[in-house]
Amino acid sequence: MESIANSLIKRPLKLFLWAMLLYVASQSFIVGLFVAVVGFFYLKEKAIQWSKVVPAAPKVSMPDTPAKPQRTVEQPAQPPEKQYERSAVVTPIRRTGTHDRS
DSSP: OOOHHHHHHHOHHHHHHHHHHHHHHHHOHHHHHHHHHHHHHHHHHHHHHHHSOOOOOOOOOOOSSOOOOOOOSOOOOOOOOOSSOSOOOOOOOOOSSOTTOO
């Protein structure tokens, strides 16, 4: 998992915004209290995520050699259809009510 410091160093705008948030939080009691509460709940959620055990994937036995599909009926080889053979057709837009203009 990528640490917060590495994330902030790689993204200077994010580092600047965090620094401005901490500056405003240090100047205002209400903003500081809000940042402290948000930080507390963020760390609480991270602690819960770290304590959870992620179950391992079940072990599945795979065959040593892949099974090859058997061809039952021989079909004559036909060349594949060519896609996008024709170019796009451009049709003029009909003008209604403009027949008297030139």
